[in-house]
Amino acid sequence: MVDDHENKTIASETRAWANILAKNSRQFLESDNDNSQTALSSELKKLISTPLINRIHVYRLNEDSSIEYFSSYNKNHNFPAISDKIAQISQLSTIQYDENYLELIVKINQGQHTLGYLFIQSSLLEKQSFIKKLTYIMLSFLVFALIIAFGVSQWLFNKTNQPIVKLIEDVGQISQSKDFSIQLASQPYKELDILAKNINVLLLRTDKHINRIIDEHQHALSQNQALENRLSARTDALKESNQELLSTLEKLHEFQGQLVETEKMASLGDMVAGIAHEVNTPIGLGVTASSLLADKLNEIKVSFEDKTLKSSQLKKFLTDGVENVSIIFRNLERAAKLISSFKKVAVDQSSAETCTFNVHGLLDEVLLTLSAKLVSTNVTVSVICPEDLNIKSKPGPINQILINLILNSIYHAFEGLEHGTITINVMNLSDQLHINYSDDGLGIDNSVKAKIFDPFTTTKRGSGGSGLGMHLVYNLVTQALDGHIVLDDEPEHGVCFDITFPVELAAT
Structure with missing residues (x-):
């Protein structure tokens, strides 16, 4: 088998x-x-x-x-x-x-x-027979080859042993002395003589190679020394450049901080202008109504002094007086609410303290503060938020974020449009407040989306845009509120921002 x-x-x-x-x-x-x-x-x-x-x-x-x-x-x-x-x-x-x-x-x-x-x-027999024959042939050939090789090796050993031993001794002495300029003597056999000549050539080339290596080593040492000197000089210059760069970077950070503060004050200035315009109307109506009431009062006084006052005239004066006083009261109350709302929002903007507040009330105060801007630009704001949502967080940064986003939509998204809609959807999930802000405006160009939160990114370069509005929003979300903000690429029209940050629910 x-x-x-x-x-x-x-x-x-x-x-x-x-x-x-x-x-x-x-x-x-x-x-x-x-x-x-x-x-x-x-x-x-x-x-x-x-x-x-x-x-x-x-x-x-x-x-x-x-x-x-x-x-x-x-x-x-x-x-x-x-x-x-x-x-x-x-x-x-x-x-x-x-x-x-x-x-x-x-x-x-x-x-x-x-x-x-x-x-x-x-x-299985054919292969077995072939393998056996092949094995016998190979064994026979191997035995024959071994016999021939042994005989030839013995003859060569006897013929060449002495000259080879002498050649080995000479090569060993040259190797030990490391003097490769020594040459081997001629050998009695042609093959050994050729080998000796080739070894002599090798020794000569080795000697030249060693001398060349020594020269190159000396040259390399001098080159390395020169390179070290140049490297040291360049290192010193690089240190000076790095120091200048760090100084410039520090100044740039200071300048950036000043610009961010300027952006905050700019948004506050917009609110001041809006509040001034909005407060001017009820106060003007109150002044007009009070002037009219004063005139009527003078007429009644003259008629009373002349004893020409009629009951119908007094009745009309009382009716008109009640109406004018009602007008004065309503408009003064409206102005007081506007000033109170602005005052609260302005204080919240400048404060990063944690307190308990109602989210829906905060949104109402922001919208009331910006009502003049919204009405003048024909922008409608839709708020979806539970009225009983009370949280413990920082109202100041939230105010600033919402105001910047709304003003950004007014100045950029609805430019040239007759009407615009802003939707603010707020919900609390797993101790996280989610604010989804979206508008149906012109949207953001793809070339700007990738760097929308970078400082100095604006589409109104040279037209009053500082490019710090969205950078300020990003810093407020990520640093002041310890959250994150994402620009959604899905909407076909307008923009959509998802803002999430941790909060603590407060008892209602």
């Missing part, structure tokens, strides 16, 4: 032959020609060029799933036909070993469709 390694080799060759023959058998199984069986048998004889294969069977799979014998191949008359292996297809799907041969069945496929099966039987 052959060993396991030889079995694996024969099995590998058998499987390779089975796949090749199965591939070449497909066209005959698909053919409806009556001579396809004979043609396949002839084709198998042409293809099989190895004595390893004893027998081949080809079975066809019919449409009714039945399997029938189709064609076969036998190596010679010493290998008579055997019974079909249809009943053993499942068993022989893996290689099965016998004492003198192995057997295997593989599928004949056309794409995903199975046309039939190919049975192959390979001899």
Whole structure:
């Protein structure tokens, strides 16, 4: 019996032959020609060029799933036909070993469709006989070669031992003394003499190479010293440049802080202008009504002094007086509310203290403060916020954030539009206050979106825009409120900001 390694080799060759023959058998199984069986048998004889294969069977799979014998191949008359292996297809799907041969069945496929099966039987004796012959030949050749090599080596050793020993000693002395200018003497044998001459050439080149390395080393030392001097000079210059850069950067940060404060005061100035305009109307109406009431009062006084006062005249004066006093009261009350709201918002803006407040009330105060701006620009603000939402946080930064966002929409988003809508949606989820701010304005250009929160980013460069509004909003959200703000890219029109920061719910 052959060993396991030889079995694996024969099995590998058998499987390779089975796949090749199965591939070449497909066209005959698909053919409806009556001579396809004979043609396949002839084709198998042409293809099989190895004595390893004893027998081949080809079975066809019919449409009714039945399997029938189709064609076969036998190596010679010493290998008579055997019974079909249809009943053993499942068993022989893996290689099965016998004492003198192995057997295997593989599928004949056309794409995903199975046309039939190919049975192959390979001899284990042919390979064993070939391997044994090859082994005997190799052993004989090896023994002969060893004998020849031993004899030649003995002869060469005897002939060349002394000159070689002398040559080795001379090379050893040169290596020990490291004087490569020494040359070896001529040798009695041509080959050794050539070797000695080549060694002399090598020694000469080695000596030149060592001298060149020494010179290059000295040159490299001088170059390194010069490089170190230049590097030291450049390092000193770089330190000075870095110091200047740090100083400039520190000044830039101071300047940026001043600009941010200026931006805060600018937004506060806008509110002051709006409040002044809004307060002017009710106070003007109050002044007009009080002047009219004073005139009427003088008329009544004159009539009373002249004793020409009529009851109808007094009744009309009382009616008009009540109406004028009502007008004066309503307008003064409206002005007082505006001033109170502005006062509260202005104080909150300048304060970063934590306190408890109602979110809906805070939004109402901001919108009341900006009502003049909103009315003059025809902008509607829709607020979605629970009225009983009380939180503990910093109202100042929230005020500043909302005012900056609303003013930004008024100045940029609704420029040139007849009407605009701003939506502010507020909710509390998992101790986080979520503010979704959106408008239906012109939107933000794609070239600006990526740097919307960077300082000095503005679309109104040269037209009064400082480019610090959204940078201020970003700093207030991330630093003062310890939250985060994201610009949503999804809306087709306008902008949408998602602001989230931690808060603590307060008892209502």
